[in-house]
Amino acid sequence: MNRINIVPRYLRKALAMLLTIALAMGVSMSALADGEVNVYNWEDYISEDALSLFEEETGIKVNYMRFTTNEDMLVQVRADPTNYDVIFPSDYIIERLISEELLEELDWGNIPNASNILGWLNSPSYDPDGRFSVPYMWGTVGILYNTKMVSAPIDSWTALWDEEYKNNVFMMDSIRDTIGVTLKMLGYSMNERSQEALDAAKDRLVEQKRAGIVKAYQVDETKDKMIAGEAAIGVVWSGDAAYAMGYNEDLAYVVPNEGSNVWVDGMCVPKGARNKANAEAFIDFMCRPDVALLNFEEIWYCTPNAGTIALLDEETLQDETIFPPQDVIDRCEFFQDISSDITRFNRIWLAVKSAR
Amino acid sequence: MKRSSFAAPYGLWMLVFTVVPVFIIVFYAFAASGGVTLDNFRLFLEPEFVGILTFSLWLAFLCTLLCLLFGYPCALFLASRDMKRATMLVVLFVIPMWMNFLLRTYAWMTLLEDTGLINRFLEWIGIGRRRLMYTENAVLFGLVYNFLPFMIFPIYSVLVRSDRNLEEAAQDLGANSWLVFLRVTLPLSLPGVVSGVSMVFMPAVTTFVIPRLLGGGSFMMFGDLIENQFLTTGDWNFGSALSLIMMALIFISLGILHRFNPDAESNGAVW
Amino acid sequence: MLARRLRMTYLIVILTFLYAPIIVLIVYSFNAAETRAIWGGWSLKWYAELFRNKSIMDALSVTITVAVLATIASLILGTLAAIGIHSMRGGMRQVFIQVTNLPMMMPDIVTGISLMVLFIFAKVPRGYGTMLLAHITFDAPYVIFSILPRLRRMNKHLYEAALDLGATPSVALWKVIMPEIMPGMVTGALLAFTMSLDDFVISYFTSVRTANLSVLIYSMTRRKVPPTVNALSAIMFIVVLTLLLIQNLREVRAEKSKPKGVRSV
Numbered sequence: 001m002n003r004i005n006i007v008p009r010y011l012r013k014a015l016a017m018l019l020t021i022a023l024a025m026g027v028s029m030s031a032l033a034d035g036e037v038n039v040y041n042w043e044d045y046i047s048e049d050a051l052s053l054f055e056e057e058t059g060i061k062v063n064y065m066r067f068t069t070n071e072d073m074l075v076q077v078r079a080d081p082t083n084y085d086v087i088f089p090s091d092y093i094i095e096r097l098i099s100e101e102l103l104e105e106l107d108w109g110n111i112p113n114a115s116n117i118l119g120w121l122n123s124p125s126y127d128p129d130g131r132f133s134v135p136y137m138w139g140t141v142g143i144l145y146n147t148k149m150v151s152a153p154i155d156s157w158t159a160l161w162d163e164e165y166k167n168n169v170f171m172m173d174s175i176r177d178t179i180g181v182t183l184k185m186l187g188y189s190m191n192e193r194s195q196e197a198l199d200a201a202k203d204r205l206v207e208q209k210r211a212g213i214v215k216a217y218q219v220d221e222t223k224d225k226m227i228a229g230e231a232a233i234g235v236v237w238s239g240d241a242a243y244a245m246g247y248n249e250d251l252a253y254v255v256p257n258e259g260s261n262v263w264v265d266g267m268c269v270p271k272g273a274r275n276k277a278n279a280e281a282f283i284d285f286m287c288r289p290d291v292a293l294l295n296f297e298e299i300w301y302c303t304p305n306a307g308t309i310a311l312l313d314e315e316t317l318q319d320e321t322i323f324p325p326q327d328v329i330d331r332c333e334f335f336q337d338i339s340s341d342i343t344r345f346n347r348i349w350l351a352v353k354s355a356r
Numbered sequence: 357m358k359r360s361s362f363a364a365p366y367g368l369w370m371l372v373f374t375v376v377p378v379f380i381i382v383f384y385a386f387a388a389s390g391g392v393t394l395d396n397f398r399l400f401l402e403p404e405f406v407g408i409l410t411f412s413l414w415l416a417f418l419c420t421l422l423c424l425l426f427g428y429p430c431a432l433f434l435a436s437r438d439m440k441r442a443t444m445l446v447v448l449f450v451i452p453m454w455m456n457f458l459l460r461t462y463a464w465m466t467l468l469e470d471t472g473l474i475n476r477f478l479e480w481i482g483i484g485r486r487r488l489m490y491t492e493n494a495v496l497f498g499l500v501y502n503f504l505p506f507m508i509f510p511i512y513s514v515l516v517r518s519d520r521n522l523e524e525a526a527q528d529l530g531a532n533s534w535l536v537f538l539r540v541t542l543p544l545s546l547p548g549v550v551s552g553v554s555m556v557f558m559p560a561v562t563t564f565v566i567p568r569l570l571g572g573g574s575f576m577m578f579g580d581l582i583e584n585q586f587l588t589t590g591d592w593n594f595g596s597a598l599s600l601i602m603m604a605l606i607f608i609s610l611g612i613l614h615r616f617n618p619d620a621e622s623n624g625a626v627w
Numbered sequence: 628m629l630a631r632r633l634r635m636t637y638l639i640v641i642l643t644f645l646y647a648p649i650i651v652l653i654v655y656s657f658n659a660a661e662t663r664a665i666w667g668g669w670s671l672k673w674y675a676e677l678f679r680n681k682s683i684m685d686a687l688s689v690t691i692t693v694a695v696l697a698t699i700a701s702l703i704l705g706t707l708a709a710i711g712i713h714s715m716r717g718g719m720r721q722v723f724i725q726v727t728n729l730p731m732m733m734p735d736i737v738t739g740i741s742l743m744v745l746f747i748f749a750k751v752p753r754g755y756g757t758m759l760l761a762h763i764t765f766d767a768p769y770v771i772f773s774i775l776p777r778l779r780r781m782n783k784h785l786y787e788a789a790l791d792l793g794a795t796p797s798v799a800l801w802k803v804i805m806p807e808i809m810p811g812m813v814t815g816a817l818l819a820f821t822m823s824l825d826d827f828v829i830s831y832f833t834s835v836r837t838a839n840l841s842v843l844i845y846s847m848t849r850r851k852v853p854p855t856v857n858a859l860s861a862i863m864f865i866v867v868l869t870l871l872l873i874q875n876l877r878e879v880r881a882e883k884s885k886p887k888g889v890r891s892v
Binding site: 038043044063065066068076079080082083218219220221224228 | 662663747750752753754835836846849850851
Binding site for chain 1: 404405407408411469470471487490492571572573574575576581584586587588589590591
């Protein structure tokens with residue numbers, strides 16, 4: 001916070017001018033629209049066009065905020081749920097939020113387009129009565145790899161521990177995903193919570209880091225770095241994989257044989273949201289087949305919207321990265337809420353991140 | 357109306373926005389469900405947390421040392437009398453500091469990455485790619501790059517203001533130039549060195565952005581740990597304890613530096 | 628000591644180190660291709676796109692308005708406080724000085740987090756307003772510490788003389804004290820303004836809804852930095868460069884027009 005005292009006197013005039021402009025801008029910015037909706041969504045997880053279309057059609061101003069991982073979002077929502085009107089948590093976080101009574105029940109009368117959602121997602125295990133969430137997108141966790149940089153096609157999580165790919169692996173800077181795939185590699189369920197399994201996972205992750213295999217722990221950066229050929233292998237979500245493969249034809253995506261995580265991100269309204277009606281209007285808008293199509297074509301995750309799927313061509317529907325075939329889904333599992341055991345996960349994750 | 361009451365609005369302001377927040381942190385650090393606890397501080401004694409702290413201190417120390425090593429000659433040369441157009445040169449050194457530090461760090465990322473300019477150049481001349489980014493050295497490099505000017509300017513401003521007659525007198529009395537430097541210039545510049553060290557060491561120890569961008573999340577520093585506790589883990593109690601430890605660390609180092617400063621008045625005068 | 632040429636070479640090496648990344652950004656701002664991997668020829672399209680990019684323009688206006696408003700508020704608050712503190716004695720004065728010192732010595736991250744916790748505690752949604760409050764809080768001490776030395780150096784009898792000559796305290800304040808501390812106010816305001824413009828850490832913690840430029844650029848570096856940001860850096864660089872160069876050319880000229888023999892070193 002230190003600044004050296006070499007400030008040109010010339011700037012003083014500029015300052016006076018800026019002052020006038022700023023006052024004018026400040027006043028115009030405080031002018032509120034008729035209504036607003038505070039949306040808290042993942043990075044890179046919506047089409048900007050869909051947002052402006054919503055503002056245009058409804059006159060409701062969207063205050064759009066972004067998060068990187070479920071855990072980051074959960075902290076913020078817990079701190080002040082009334083700060084947000086629509087949030088996009090994953091399945092196990094929805095389960096957590098419901099158990100902490102942090103979600104509003106949705107008024108389905110305001111969300112007629114929810115009828116477009118595929119039937120198998122109407123009463124999912126994380127929201128058994130289907131009262132609190134509307135599915136937004138779903139997908140898998142897998143390995144994105146550069147076919148020109150690996151010796152053989154990859155089909156197992158063990159590739160992430162292969163010395164051959166030293167300094168060539170991007171891991172995910174997301175606690176459940178990374179510990180989850182390690183557990184899977186070790187033959188456990190992704191929801192395993194025994195200390196023995198967790199210690200084993202920690203040891204493998206530390207070993208992987210110390211061996212110099214991990215290039216970086218990151219989330220949203222991976223797709224563009226994979227496109228640029230910065231690494232051979234990256235752990236990614238399926239939509240990021242589909243996006244990256246669209247820009248670099250050497251890239252391939254696989255959901256490893258050991259199995260992986262399948263997830264659903266929903267749209268929910270936190271308890272005490274200030275603009276609940278606007279929030280429901282927003283959710284309804286996102287469920288409109290043409291709008292869901294806009295989002296789909298921007299982020300390439302699997303849409304749960306039957307109306308949107310009907311609009312897709314055969315080639316897209318055959319894309320196994322976007323729409324995983326049944327045998328892939330069969331070897332995947334949902335994350336479950338681990339409630340208080342998260343402290344143990346956190347400690348393991350810190351130990352991995354700080355290992356040298 | 358007494359004039360001292362002019363400070364009342366500010367006093368109230370600082371009470372609400374500085375004193376109360378600090379007390380909330382203190383509260384969280386010691387609060388337990390049933391009263392007062394030291395558990396959060398005890399938790400810090402676990403090896404991984406102590407490891408993070410020593411790593412941060414070590415990196416900040418290296419950064420300060422390198423800044424001093426490279427920055428001191430800069431300040432000395434800029435302040436030397438025969439530097440024609442020195443003001444122009446000084447301005448050139450100031451300009452990078454006016455650029456947003458995130459932009460500059462981002463620029464280094466584009467240079468250092470595997471497919472970045474430096475590696476493409478290395479490949480072109482036949483040396484081949486080197487691992488430049490996401491290493492401890494990359495983090496150190498980023499720290500030095502960002503904080504070097506904060507070492508140069510305090511030293512420079514002290515040197516420029518110092519009494520040149522002393523040096524000339526020493527020379528007239530037959531001291532050679534190295535002796536003049538060791539016996540006159542160096543002691544004169546000490547206050548600048550002290551404020552330079554504090555202006556580099558403090559932000560280096562507390563940063564969380566530079567290690568994250570250039571270290572690829574593999575090199576957790578103390579600032580990262582605090583940020584992580586508040587924004588990802590959501591453990592405010594432990595995070596608060598860590599914040600207090602960091603504050604204590606800073607105050608202690610400022611205290612030590614203050615003792616080394618022969619010219620206490622000038623501390624802070626660089627602002 | 629060392630030969631002048633050697634010293635110059637050293638300075639130039641360090642300057643190259645300082646400027647290399649900036650030059651790279653500027654060169655790439657003219658790259659017609661979208662990725663850094665390819666050189667697609669010279670183009671100005673990112674400059675045109677920059678002004679059409681809503682999030683960058685919004686963040687820019689947030690950065691500037693917050694800096695200006697925080698500067699004004701901290702200037703008023705700080706000037707009054709400095710006058711008040713100057714007239715205090717003993718313990719009270721110590722308390723004020725220490726509390727003013729606190730945010731300057733506290734690491735940014737702790738300041739940011741403690742304010743974040745305060746706002747969450749008070750259930751204030753974190754956005755433009757909270758960012759502004761935070762900026763005023765860290766700006767005000769700079770104003771105070773720029774003004775206090777001026778007050779100390781002032782002849783304290785001047786004010787009393789004005790009162791003796793029949794001026795009311797407020798007139799005396801306005802006509803006697805204000806002109807004396809003006810340079811300190813200007814320095815303080817400029818410091819506050821630049822601190823505010825450049826702040827990342829405190830804004831990062833105290834605002835979720837509104838991003839200033841630093842926060843926006845940070846979130847961009849975590850996914851993909853659009854080439855428009857290169858154009859933005861180039862413009863920022865040129866503005867800073869021009870301002871500082873013009874200022875210094877003037878000083879050099881003023882120096883030259885001074886009578887010979889008066890060295891101002």
